[in-house]
Amino acid sequence: LVGSEMCIRDSLVALVAPILGAVADRGSARKRFLALFAYLGVLTTAALYFVGKGQWAFALIVYALGVIGFSGANIFYDALLPEVSDEKDVDVVSGFGFSMGYLGGGLLFLVNVLTVVKPQWFGLADAGQAVRIGFLSVAVWWGFFTLFILFWVPEKPAASPRTAGAWSGGFEQLKHTFGRIRHMKTVLLFLCAYWLYIDGVDTIIRMAVDFGMSLGFKATDLLLALLVTQFVGFPAALVFGRLGQRIGPRKGIYIAIAVYVAATFWGITMTRKEEFYVLAAVIGLVQGGIQALSRSYYSRLIPADKPAEFYGFYNMLGKFAAIIGPVLVGGVGLLMRRLLMPPDPTAAELVHVGTLAARWSMASVLILFAAGAVLLYLVDEEKGKAQAAML
Numbered sequence: 106l107v108g109s110e111m112c113i114r115d116s117l118v119a120l121v122a123p124i125l126g127a128v129a130d131r132g133s134a135r136k137r138f139l140a141l142f143a144y145l146g147v148l149t150t151a152a153l154y155f156v157g158k159g160q161w162a163f164a165l166i167v168y169a170l171g172v173i174g175f176s177g178a179n180i181f182y183d184a185l186l187p188e189v190s191d192e193k194d195v196d197v198v199s200g201f202g203f204s205m206g207y208l209g210g211g212l213l214f215l216v217n218v219l220t221v222v223k224p225q226w227f228g229l230a231d232a233g234q235a236v237r238i239g240f241l242s243v244a245v246w247w248g249f250f251t252l253f254i255l256f257w258v259p260e261k262p263a264a265s266p267r268t269a270g271a272w273s274g275g276f277e278q279l280k281h282t283f284g285r286i287r288h289m290k291t292v293l294l295f296l297c298a299y300w301l302y303i304d305g306v307d308t309i310i311r312m313a314v315d316f317g318m319s320l321g322f323k324a325t326d327l328l329l330a331l332l333v334t335q336f337v338g339f340p341a342a343l344v345f346g347r348l349g350q351r352i353g354p355r356k357g358i359y360i361a362i363a364v365y366v367a368a369t370f371w372g373i374t375m376t377r378k379e380e381f382y383v384l385a386a387v388i389g390l391v392q393g394g395i396q397a398l399s400r401s402y403y404s405r406l407i408p409a410d411k412p413a414e415f416y417g418f419y420n421m422l423g424k425f426a427a428i429i430g431p432v433l434v435g436g437v438g439l440l441m442r443r444l445l446m447p448p449d450p451t452a453a454e455l456v457h458v459g460t461l462a463a464r465w466s467m468a469s470v471l472i473l474f475a476a477g478a479v480l481l482y483l484v485d486e487e488k489g490k491a492q493a494a495m496l
Contacts, residue, residue, distance in 0.1 A: 135260055135412075136254070136255055136258070138177070139178050139182055139185075139251075139254065139255070140251070140255055142174045142176075142177030142180075143174060144248065144251070146170075146175045146178060147247050147248040147251070150171045150240055150243050150244040150247065151240065152167045153167055153237075154238070154240045154241050178251075183400055184413035185254070185258055185412075186202075186400065186401070186404055187404055187409060188258065188259055188261060188412075189259070193350075195401040196346050196349030196397070196402075197346040198346070199397040199401035199404075200342045200345050200347070200349065201342075202397070203338075203394075203396055203397040204338075204339050204340070207335050207336070207338035207339045207342060207389075208335075208336075209250065210335055211332065211336045211338075211339065213242065213246050214331070214335060217243075218332065220238065221235045221239070222325070289489070289492045290488075290492070291406055291485055291488050292406050292415075292489060295402070295403065295484045296418060298478075298480035298483075299399055299403070299477070300422040300423075300477075301474075301477030302358075302365075302473060302478065303399065303423055303477075304429055304430040304477075305430065305473035306396070307423070308430030308434055309365070309369070309388065309467075309470060311430070312430075312431060322378050322381060323378075326378045326381065330382055330384075330385035333382055333386050333389060334389040334392065337389030337390060338389040338390075338393040339393075341394055342394055344394070345357055345391070345393065345395075345398060346394075346397055346398075348360070348394070349401060354399075354401055354405075355481065358395055358399060359478065359481070360394075361391040361394050362395070362474050362478050364387065364391045365391060365395075365474055366471060366474050366475075368388055369468065369471055369474070371387075372384055372467060373468050400419075405489070406484075406486065406492075408493045408494075409493075430470070433472075433473075434469055435466065438463060438465065438466035439462075441458075441466065442459070445461055445462065446458050
C-alpha cells in the first residue's frame with residue numbers, strides 16, 4: 106500500500122511539474138508557487154503530530170501531501186537559481202545551496218535523533234512523544250527558513266506580467282515548448298542521462314537503510330550512518346561547486362558517478378558496520394555534489410526566460426526516476442531469491458539467500474550509472490546553448 110501511494114504521489118508531482126512551471130514563468134509567480142507548496146508541506150508535516158495509534162490512513166494521506174509540498178516547492182526553488190547567479194558562478198551558488206541544505210538538515214536531524222534515543226534529556230516521556238515533537242520542529246524549521254527566500258531572493262518580472270492570463274498563457278507556452286523541445290536534442294539527451302544516473306543516486310538514498318537492515322545492522326547504526334552522510338555532505342557540496350567552476354560541471358559529475366560506482370562495488374561486499382559508516386562518508390562526499398552540478402549544468406542548456414517550466418521537466422524526470430530505481434532493485438532481489446532458494450530451506454539458508462539477494466539487487470544500480478555516463482558523454486553544451494537561444 107505504501108509503495109502504491111509513493112508511485113501515485115511521485116507520478117502526480119511529475120506530471121504537473123512542467124505545467125505549473127510554465128504558468129509560474131508566464132505570470133512571474135515562481136516565488137508564489139514556491140510559498141504555496143512549501144507551506145502545504147509545513148502544515149501537513151505539523152499535522153503528523155496529531156496522528157494517533159492505528160490511524161495509518163490519516164498518516165498516509167498527510168505524509169503524501171507533505172512530500173507533494175516538498176517536491177513542488179523544489180521545482181520553483183531550482184528555477185530561482187538563474188536569478189541569483191550567472192554562468193560564471195552558477196556552479197558555486199548551486200553547490201552552496203545544497204551545502205546549506207545538508208548542514209541545516211543534519212543539525213535538525215541530529216537534535217531529533219537525540220530526542221528519540223534519549224527522550225529523558227529533553228523532559229519527554231518516551232521515544233513516541235519525541236517523534237511527534239520532531240514533526241513539529243521540522244515544520245517550524247521549514248517554515249522559518251522559507252521566509253528568507255520569499256523576502257530576500259529576487260525574481261525578475263515577466264515580459265508580460267499580467268496574472269489574469271497566466272494560466273491560459275502558461276498552457277500555450279507549454280504547448281509551444283513541446284512543439285520545439287523535440288528539436289532541442291541536447292536538452293533531451295542531458296535529461297535522459299540525468300534520469301538514469303540520478304535514478305541510481307536516489308535508489309541508493311532510498312534503499313540504503315533497507316539494505317543495511319538486510320545485512321543485520323541495527324537501527325541505531327543506520328541512523329548514525331545517515332548523520333555521517335549529512336555532515337560530510339555539507340563541506341563536500343561546497344568543494345564540488347568550486348570544482349565545477351574550475352574544471353566544468355560535466356567533469357565533476359563524472360567524478361561523482363565514478364565514486365558512486367566504486368561505492369556500490371564496495372557496498373555489495375561489505376560485512377561490518379564500520380564499513381557502513383565509511384561508506385556513508387564516501388557517499389556524502391559526492392551526493393550533494395552530483396545534485397548541485399547537475400542543476401547548474403542544466404541551467405546552461407535551457408532558455409533564460411523559461412526556468413520554472415524547464416526545471417519542471419527536470420524535476421519530472423527526477424520523480425519518475427525515483428519510481429523506476431526501487432522497482433529495478435526489488436525485481437532483481439525477487440528474481441535472485443527465486444533462483445537461489447533451495448527446496449525446503451532451513452532458517453540459516455533463508456538468511457543466506459536473503460543477504461545474497463540484497464547484494465545482487467544493489468549491484469543492479471550499476472546499470473543506471475553506466476548508461477547515464479554514456480549519454481552524458483554525448484551532450485554538446487555549446488550546441489545546447491544555441492538551441493536554447495532559438496526557443
